[in-house]
Amino acid sequence: xxxxxxxxxxxxxxxxxxxxxxxxxxxxxxxxxxxxxxxxxxxxxxxxxxxxxxxxxxxxxxxxxxxxxxxxxxxxxxxxxxxxxxxxxxxxxxxxxxxxxxxxxxxxxxxxxxxxxxxxxxxxxxxxxxxxxxxxxxxxxxxxxxxxxxxxxxxxxxxxxxxxxxxxxxxxxxxxxxxxxxxxxxxxxxxxxxxxxxxxxxxxxxxxxxxxxxxxxxxxxxxxxxxxxxxxxxxxxxxxxxxxxxxxxxxxxxxxxxxxxxxxxxxxxxxxxxxxxxxxxxxxxxxxxxxxxxxxxxxxxxxxxxxxxxxxxxxxxxxxxxxxxxxxxxxxxxxxxxxxxxxxxxxxxxxxxxxxxxxxxxxxxxxxxxxxxxxxxxxxxxxxxxxxxxxxxxxxxxxxxxxxxxxxxxxxxxxxxxxxxxxxxxxxxxxxxxxxxxxxxxxxxxxxxxxxxxxxxxxxxxxxxxxxxxxxxxxxxxxxxxxxxxxxxxxxxxxxxxxxxxxxxxxxxxxxxxxxxxxxxxxxxxxxxxxxxxxxxxxxxxxxxxxxxxxxxxxxxxxxxxxxxxxxxxxxxxxxxxxxxxxxxxxxxxxxxxxxxxxxxxxxxxxxxxxxxxxxxxxxxxxxxxxxxxxxxxxxxxxxxxxxxxxxxxxxxxxxxxxxxxxxxxxxxxxxxxxxxxxxxxxxxxxxxxxxxxxxxxxxxxxxxxxx
Numbered sequence: 270x271x272x273x274x275x276x277x278x279x280x281x282x283x284x285x286x287x288x289x290x291x292x293x294x295x296x297x298x299x300x301x302x303x304x305x306x307x308x309x310x311x312x313x314x315x316x317x318x319x320x321x322x323x324x325x326x327x328x329x330x331x332x333x334x335x336x337x338x339x340x341x342x343x344x345x346x347x348x349x350x351x352x353x354x355x356x357x358x359x360x361x362x363x364x365x366x367x368x369x370x371x372x373x374x375x376x377x378x379x380x381x382x383x384x385x386x387x388x389x390x391x392x393x394x395x396x397x398x399x400x401x402x403x404x405x406x407x408x409x410x411x412x413x414x415x416x417x418x419x420x421x422x423x424x425x426x427x428x429x430x431x432x433x434x435x436x437x438x439x440x441x442x443x444x445x446x447x448x449x450x451x452x453x454x455x456x457x458x459x460x461x462x463x464x465x466x467x468x469x470x471x472x473x474x475x476x477x478x479x480x481x482x483x484x485x486x487x488x489x490x491x492x493x494x495x496x497x498x499x500x501x502x503x504x505x506x507x508x509x510x511x512x513x514x515x516x517x518x519x520x521x522x523x524x525x526x527x528x529x530x531x532x533x534x535x536x537x538x539x540x541x542x543x544x545x546x547x548x549x550x551x552x553x554x555x556x557x558x559x560x561x562x563x564x565x566x567x568x569x570x571x572x573x574x575x576x577x578x579x580x581x582x583x584x585x586x587x588x589x590x591x592x593x594x595x596x597x598x599x600x601x602x603x604x605x606x607x608x609x610x611x612x613x614x615x616x617x618x619x620x621x622x623x624x625x626x627x628x629x630x631x632x633x634x635x636x637x638x639x640x641x642x643x644x645x646x647x648x649x650x651x652x653x654x655x656x657x658x659x660x661x662x663x664x665x666x667x668x669x670x671x672x673x674x675x676x677x678x679x680x681x682x683x684x685x686x687x688x689x690x691x692x693x694x695x696x697x698x699x700x701x702x703x704x705x706x707x708x709x710x711x712x713x714x715x716x717x718x719x720x721x722x723x724x725x726x727x728x729x730x731x732x733x734x735x736x737x738x739x740x741x742x743x744x745x746x747x748x749x750x751x752x753x754x755x756x757x758x759x760x761x762x763x764x765x766x767x768x769x770x771x772x773x774x775x776x777x778x779x780x781x782x783x784x785x786x787x788x789x790x791x792x793x794x795x796x797x798x799x800x801x802x803x804x805x806x807x808x809x810x811x812x813x814x815x816x817x818x819x820x821x822x823x824x825x826x827x828x829x830x831x832x833x834x835x836x837x838x839x840x841x842x843x844x845x846x847x848x849x850x851x852x853x854x855x856x857x858x859x860x861x862x863x864x865x866x867x868x869x870x871x872x873x874x875x876x877x878x879x880x881x882x883x884x885x886x887x888x889x890x891x892x893x894x895x896x897x898x899x900x901x902x903x904x905x906x907x908x909x910x911x912x913x914x915x916x917x918x919x920x921x922x923x924x925x926x927x928x929x930x931x932x933x934x935x936x937x938x939x940x941x942x943x944x945x946x947x948x949x950x951x952x953x954x955x956x957x958x959x960x961x962x963x964x965x966x967x968x969x970x971x972x973x974x975x976x977x
Contacts, residue, residue: 299436299472301511301538302574303617305672306471307393307624307633308440309401311380311422315339315362318379321417327628328364328377333414340377341365342647346588348630350637350649352661353378360385366644368921370699370738372965375644380625381418383425389625389634390429392662396669400436400471401426401624402480407443410454420462427464438471439464440480440513445492448499455479455503473509473537473574480540482513485521485529493532500535511576512536516546519564538574539564543607544622544631545583548596550606557610565614579607579671580622581664584630584650593703594630594654601659601667601685608671609681617675621668633664639697640704640739641863645921651704658698658706658764660690688765693868695766696844699738700730700862708743708761715760715845717793722751728759728846737777737825737862745788745846746858756815756849758791762864766841771868772833774800778820779860787850788859789815789828794839801847805835808872815849823952824935825862829872841866899969901960905976908951912962914944914969922964924948926973934958950975 314326316336324338325331329345331338338344341364353361353376361376369375378385393400403426410416423439430437439458443451459465471478481503483489484496503510515525518533518541533539541564547556561577568575582598585591597603611619625634630650637643637651638661652659670687673679690696698706711729714720726747736742749755766772780786791813792800801814808829811817820826846861900913912924919941926934934953939946939962948960950973958973 299469301436301438301471301473301478301509301576301618303676304399304436305619305621305668305675306436306438306576307398307401307621307668308404308626309389309426309437309624310404310626310628311386311389311426312404313378313380313625313627314418315377315379317362318381320379320381320421321414322381323414339363339365340375342367342644345647347627348584348587348650349627349632350643350651351378351627351632352635352637352642355388355635357384364644367646368644369641370643370645371641372921372923374965380422383428386422386425387429387432390426390433390435392634392665393435393624394433396662396665397672398435398621398665398668399672400430400438400469402438402440402620405439405441405454407441407447407451407454411450423458423462423464427467427469430469431467434469436469436471437467438478438480440482440511442482442513444483444489445495446490448495451499452502476507476509476537478509478511479503480511480513482542484512484514484532485518485525486515486542487524487526491526491528493526493529496529496532497535500532504535504537509537510535511538511540513540513542516541516543516560519560519567534571534573536573538576539568540576540578540620542622543578544580544629545596550599550602553603553606553610556607557614561610561614565616574618575616576618576620577607577611577616578620578622579604579611580631581633582630585628587648588628593648594650597655598652598659598664600655600657600689601663601687604664604667605671605685608674609683612674612681617677619671619675621671633668635661635665637661638694639706640699640701641697643704653698653706654703656702656705656707658690658696658762660694662691663687663689666691690766692769693771695772695866695868696762696764697863697865697867698762699736700741700743701739702730702741706762709763710760713760715758715793715843717797717799717845718756718758718847720757722749722753722755723747723757723848724750726757726759726848728761735779735860737779737860742779743846743861744858745848745861746856747848748856749784749848749850749854752852752854754851755854756847758845758847758849760793760843761846762844764841764844764866766866768794768833768836768839768841769868770833770837772831772836772866773868773870774830774832774864774866775827775870775874776864777825777827777862779825779862780820780822781858781860782822782855784850784853784855785822785857785859786818786820787815788846788848788857788861789813789819790861790864791815791845791847792832792836792841793843793845794836795842796839798836798839800830800832800836801849803835805830805832815847816851821933824933829870832866833868899960899962899971901971901973904972905955905974906950907976908949910948910950910960910973910975912939912941912946912948912960912971914941914946914962916967916969918944918964918967920964922946922962925961925963926953927959927961928956 366375517523521527583596
């Protein structure tokens with residue numbers, strides 16, 4: 270066989286041809302069987318990224334050589350918002366979406382940069398994912414602009430794959446009527462790009478790998494003779510050819526044309542598409558019985574390798590309509606059930622669709638974890654959309670564990686066993702439905718404490734009352750019936766968070782009266798230890814016990830505690846929200862928001878805007894230092910004050926209202942448009958105040974007089 274192959278090479282190519290690499294038998298490490306391969310689009314562009322595309326692409330429908338069509342509310346083509354915190358500033362581009370709900374600018378990356386592709390390959394290596402199939406949309410390459418772009422991305426992927434020792438191969442998306450053009454394009458890849466020569470280009474049975482996706486799929490050209498001709502041409506050149514085929518390839522029904530049997534049989538490996546073909550665990554089991562089992566039996570009997578497809582979830586409401594979160598990820602259980610079924614059938618190979626497909630929400634690449642990480646004026650899918658906090662990198666880690674299971678280095682489990690989040694960000698929620706971790710229990714007493722002398726106890730999420738971020742917050746209320754000892758500890762969130770020396774807790778509280786100040790967040794460890802009873806204190810030295818009292822009535826205040834000082838080495842089992850007081854009776858009602866457990870937050874950090882100071886009473890303001898960049902009128906204001914800016918500010922800003930002695934009277938978020946913003950003041954008592962307006966680390970101050 271090797272002699273025949275060598276004779277073919279000598280006849281088909283000159284001595285300098287890259288095809289001579291085909292005579293080299295690749296090591297097992299480069300094979301595709303026994304591997305987990307991710308589909309990799311690398312197709313995101315932004316105007317100004319320096320690419321030949323020269324427009325916004327796949328984030329939105331941009332116009333060539335202009336910023337027209339930049340992502341904006343209602344004008345986007347992707348579903349899941351990426352986590353962009355690890356990209357360099359030069360790799361991110363400003364959109365026309367609103368600021369993120371944490372106050373940061375809404376920016377998106379471009380796949381054009383070598384550093385971006387490099388980072389993606391590093392994530393693969395970090396998580397033990399074997400490699401990628403780089404997508405090449407053949408129809409797109411007929412346009413020289415897009416062909417040049419894809420060529421550069423291909424070359425850059427090669428360098429990154431070699432750097433991080435990840436295998437890769439080219440995966441064409443094409444139709445049967447593209448066969449003549451395919452030959453020309455592939456010869457260009459062989460002779461000009463020469464990526465097949467890479468030591469990390471995937472080989473199987475000593476042959477370099479290529480995948481053709483789309484032959485036989487209904488809606489594309491029905492020409493089995495053309496399809497078969499291109500497969501045989503590639504195999505004749507010494508390639509191992511994978512077929513990305515319709516789901517019902519075996520029967521030639523539904524999404525597959527009839528009469529394609531000889532085409533499918535010609536492939537060295539079959540990889541049937543499964544994305545969107547089922548929507549839940551039961552559907553995954555039915556797919557196994559109806560598709561995987563007969564597919565695998567046929568392939569085994571016909572000496573064809575089999576590469577099943579796994580996907581994490583699906584939705585494209587922002588692009589093509591349909592429901593949001595259409596195929597829920599179910600905390601990774603949807604992905605895992607597919608893996609479980611594949612492994613139980615004896616397979617050790619899989620294709621994950623896709624690595625970076627934010628368009629249809631199937632990505633396993635890092636994504637926004639919560640409401641905080643999304644633009645404030647557009648829906649996007651988050652990793653926590655199903656109501657449990659899921660870290661932005663969870664699906665990368667899950668794919669890595671799936672790889673281990675298929676290789677037999679980790680045991681197969683029925684359910685997901687990896688942690689939902691890892692350091693440094695363990696948990697955060699603004700309790701926004703469809704975006705965030707929601708209460709695991711509502712109106713439920715924690716078993717660690719028997720309630721005493723509190724009637725009508727309630728703890729649940731409400732919307733439209735008062736909130737710090739977004740429209741929703743947790744409302745805790747009840748009636749204290751005893752002036753000696755009353756308490757009610759609500760269990761709120763079921764978590765599993767290992768605490769280290771750097772771990773901190775942060776949350777915001779809004780008590781509606783003095784009695785409501787005795788509501789706070791408490792933690793229960795797996796060993797029964799509680800935050801309240803271990804001596805922990807907040808940023809002001811006040812005990813974290815709810816009986817110590819926190820906050821100021823009718824104002825939002827942030828409470829911060831370095832819980833690692835007291836709980837290092839323990840594990841948080843539950844987050845509670847507790848009322849505990851022993852002096853007076855009456856009704857209490859407190860709102861809790863923006864709960865975060867993280868190793869990196871600081872006492873001077875805030876959720877809304879970078880650089881916003883903590884809610885500790887500042888020093889009295891020197892009126893002689895007031896800035897002329899802000900004008901406030903009318904003076905006095907009755908119901909609403911108008912803020913006029915002379916510094917070009919626009920977008921969201923944070924206003925801190927201060928008494929003349931420097932103590933805080935409240936905070937407001939404002940939206941600055943045309944250099945102006947409105948500030949409601951009808952809830953302030955008559956008198957003099959100072960307004961401190963902050964935006965992205967800058968601040969300006971001015972006097973305000975209120976009269977009612």
